[in-house]
Amino acid sequence: MITLTNLSKIFRTELIETHALRDVNLQINEGEFAALTGPSGSGKSTLLNILGTLESFDSGDYLLDGKSVKGLSDAALSQLRNEKIGFIFQSFNLIKDFSIYDNIELPLRYRGLKAAERKQRIEQALELVGLHARRDYLPAQLSGGQQQRVAIARAIAGRPRILLADEPTGNLDSLMARQVMELLEQINQQGCTILMVTHDPDQARRAGRNIQIIDGQLHDSTMYEPLATQSA
Amino acid sequence: MEQFIYYLKVSLLSIKRAPLPYALTVFILSVGLGVFFANATFYYQLNSDPLPGKSDKLFFPMTLIAPYQCNDCRPPRALSYSNVQKLAASDIPSAQAAMYSSAGYARLTIDQPPTPARVRVTQRDFFQMFEVPLLHGSVWADDNAHNQVILSRSMALKLFGRTGVVGESLVLDDRNFSVIGVLDEWQMLPRLYDANGRNHLSPTEDIFLPLETGYDLNYLSNSYSQTYDDTDYRQLATEGRSGALHQLQYWVQLDTAAQQHDYQQYMQSLAEDEKAAGRHPAPINNQLVPMNEIVDYFGDDPGDIKAFALVTLLFLVVCLFNASHLALNRYLSNQYEFSLRRALGANRSQLQLQMLADVLLMTVFSLLGALLIGYAGVSLMNALLPQNSLFSTWDLTLITALILAALVCSYLVTLYPSLRASFGSLNQQLKE
Ligand SMILES: Nc1ncnc2c1ncn2[C@@H]1O[C@H](COP(=O)(O)OP(=O)(O)OP(=O)(O)O)[C@@H](O)[C@H]1O
Numbered sequence: 001m002i003t004l005t006n007l008s009k010i011f012r013t014e015l016i017e018t019h020a021l022r023d024v025n026l027q028i029n030e031g032e033f034a035a036l037t038g039p040s041g042s043g044k045s046t047l048l049n050i051l052g053t054l055e056s057f058d059s060g061d062y063l064l065d066g067k068s069v070k071g072l073s074d075a076a077l078s079q080l081r082n083e084k085i086g087f088i089f090q091s092f093n094l095i096k097d098f099s100i101y102d103n104i105e106l107p108l109r110y111r112g113l114k115a116a117e118r119k120q121r122i123e124q125a126l127e128l129v130g131l132h133a134r135r136d137y138l139p140a141q142l143s144g145g146q147q148q149r150v151a152i153a154r155a156i157a158g159r160p161r162i163l164l165a166d167e168p169t170g171n172l173d174s175l176m177a178r179q180v181m182e183l184l185e186q187i188n189q190q191g192c193t194i195l196m197v198t199h200d201p202d203q204a205r206r207a208g209r210n211i212q213i214i215d216g217q218l219h220d221s222t223m224y225e226p227l228a229t230q231s232a
Numbered sequence: 233m234e235q236f237i238y239y240l241k242v243s244l245l246s247i248k249r250a251p252l253p254y255a256l257t258v259f260i261l262s263v264g265l266g267v268f269f270a271n272a273t274f275y276y277q278l279n280s281d282p283l284p285g286k287s288d289k290l291f292f293p294m295t296l297i298a299p300y301q302c303n304d305c306r307p308p309r310a311l312s313y314s315n316v317q318k319l320a321a322s323d324i325p326s327a328q329a330a331m332y333s334s335a336g337y338a339r340l341t342i343d344q345p346p347t348p349a350r351v352r353v354t355q356r357d358f359f360q361m362f363e364v365p366l367l368h369g370s371v372w373a374d375d376n377a378h379n380q381v382i383l384s385r386s387m388a389l390k391l392f393g394r395t396g397v398v399g400e401s402l403v404l405d406d407r408n409f410s411v412i413g414v415l416d417e418w419q420m421l422p423r424l425y426d427a428n429g430r431n432h433l434s435p436t437e438d439i440f441l442p443l444e445t446g447y448d449l450n451y452l453s454n455s456y457s458q459t460y461d462d463t464d465y466r467q468l469a470t471e472g473r474s475g476a477l478h479q480l481q482y483w484v485q486l487d488t489a490a491q492q493h494d495y496q497q498y499m500q501s502l503a504e505d506e507k508a509a510g511r512h513p514a515p516i517n518n519q520l521v522p523m524n525e526i527v528d529y530f531g532d533d534p535g536d537i538k539a540f541a542l543v544t545l546l547f548l549v550v551c552l553f554n555a556s557h558l559a560l561n562r563y564l565s566n567q568y569e570f571s572l573r574r575a576l577g578a579n580r581s582q583l584q585l586q587m588l589a590d591v592l593l594m595t596v597f598s599l600l601g602a603l604l605i606g607y608a609g610v611s612l613m614n615a616l617l618p619q620n621s622l623f624s625t626w627d628l629t630l631i632t633a634l635i636l637a638a639l640v641c642s643y644l645v646t647l648y649p650s651l652r653a654s655f656g657s658l659n660q661q662l663k664e
């Protein structure tokens with residue numbers, strides 16, 4: 001469902017050019033759970049942002065569901081982000097003074113869903129992440145793991161087909177990280193494609209596929225067949 | 233609509249997040265707008281047309297019929313009594329009245345303490361020409377001397393405690409007068425009939441006295457007068473009507489272009505006759521200025537108010553920059569939220585609606601502030617410039633202008649910062 005061909009990204013500042021991505025070729029199929037690993041500064045976030053259409057690219061092409069995103073208008077890109085893609089960030093990015101409920105509602109608002117429909121979807125998402133009882137709390141009143149679960153609820157409430165997660169467990173201790181991983185696996189099993197940046201080799205191994213990126217270049221995707229079957 | 237209420241709520245929430253910088257932004261904007269509008273009020277009142285539809289039909293004639301030799305001079309602002317008589321001999325105008333301002337002391341009986349009164353010495357057509365509303369009684373029957381006064385409503389209330397006082401008598405400077413008329417509430421603004429200078433924003437006179445009586449009783453003009461010989465004109469009753477004391481403002485009503493043309497003609501031949509008789513040594517220079525050009529003609533547009541208007545405009549611009557700077561900081565500290573909204577699928581127009589909600593709230597708050605500060609400013613200026621003691625009346629036009637200005641300023645203050653914030657690089661913000 002995602003096809004990148006010879007995609008390159010260069011950040012230009014007045015003094016230097018950074019080749020964040022060089023000739024990246026990548027194919028991600030529907031239903032995959034892929035981990036993206038690599039050293040710091042290798043271009044993982046950049047790749048994720050391009051996939052999420054938050055960032056433009058300089059050359060190559062990006063086909064989403066067979067259609068190129070090049071030249072799409074702002075409105076079309078926004079709609080694409082809103083309906084097909086869910087984002088999860090390392091720092092949760094919840095709005096501090098919005099309740100849990102209001103935070104999850106945000107993308108649904110932008111989609112223009114009716115109040116009843118919004119309510120139903122939010123409750124479903126809250127149910128899934130197990131935070132139904134906390135719907136009126138503020139983010140600060142939750143633990144880090146709970147906050148990340150709220151962020152996940154927000155990302156999936158719009159029922160996206162792809163979930164892009166940038167170090168979703170980077171700010172969590174190992175117990176909470178495991179809970180979040182389990183949640184992501186559960187979501188994946190329901191059919192959602194997931195691409196996750198991680199520094200944790202264990203997590204990478206739990207994913208069905210490991211994509212390595214070094215210095216902006218993609219190294220062969222390694223399949224951890226034995227481990228993947230073990231964990232399944 | 234429900235969505236826009238949601239945007240308003242979101243705006244309010246983000247204000248609550250950092251109320252102090254926001255309050256400061258609103259305050260700066262309010263001060264700029266308030267001060268500007270306090271001044272604009274004066275400027276606006278000063279330049280408004282007090283008699284729409286008539287201000288181009290009332291004319292102020294001036295001639296150089298004076299024992300004065302000069303080659304290049306303008307005619308004096310005021311006419312002598314004898315010149316008014318010569319002009320008044322014409323029956324071209326539909327109405328005409330000579331007048332001047334003076335002052336006196338009024339009371340009901342001689343044993344009471346006197347009340348200072350501003351007096352307009354004038355003729356009967358004055359009331360009709362300037363559309364002065366009468367509440368009780370009538371104006372004088374003719375332009376002869378009468379011991380009859382017409383009172384302003386506030387003077388009637390001050391002296392008698394009521395307005396229905398036609399037929400009552402009062403003492404003006406130790407002489408008895410009977411009241412024949414009481415005006416309704418009336419304020420011409422700017423008060424252009426007093427074409428003698430910078431009194432255009434001062435209040436209506438308290439007492440109206442017939443011109444002939446004013447001369448008989450030695451009421452001298454307390455604003456503009458000019459003499460061309462050394463006669464002692466304090467003896468107004470005996471000397472004022474014949475000599476060259478120029479103290480009369482004179483207005484004629486010329487309704488049609490034909491009347492205006494004829495009157496100009498009349499003034500021209502009058503000046504020529506006077507020249508032939510040796511009473512007009514200077515070159516002929518007649519002026520017939522319509523009321524709506526009188527301020528320009530005399531250059532009475534008060535320079536200080538104009539300069540002040542400019543200063544307050546600049547001040548407003550400075551305030552705009554400051555407020556915009558503050559707002560920028562506010563938005564930049566919230567920038568990650570813009571990026572987040574974008575990442576969650578908000579398109580630019582949805583963000584702009586959010587911004588519109590911000591503008592709307594900013595407008596409401598700064599408008600309230602500006603009204604308060606503007607009102608305080610007008611009161612302060614009334615205290616500082618009592619000769620312009622305007623009754624801070626803000627009419628619909630002015631209020632509408634203020635609302636529009638607040639809207640535009642709020643928009644400007646919000647526009648640049650939120651554009652900056654919404655076009656910022658997305659990935660950078662969300663990384664933190
Ligand atoms: N907005 C930007 N302007 C200029 N250079 C940038 C920008 N964003 C990223 N870069 C550069 O691009 C390269 C890749 O950055 P990226 O954030 O994708 O790395 P990363 O793999 O996510 O690293 P980390 O693991 O530390 O999060 C880095 O060298 C970075 O300095």
Ligand SMILES: [Mg+2]
Nearest residue numbers: 044045046166
């Ligand atoms: Mg990164």
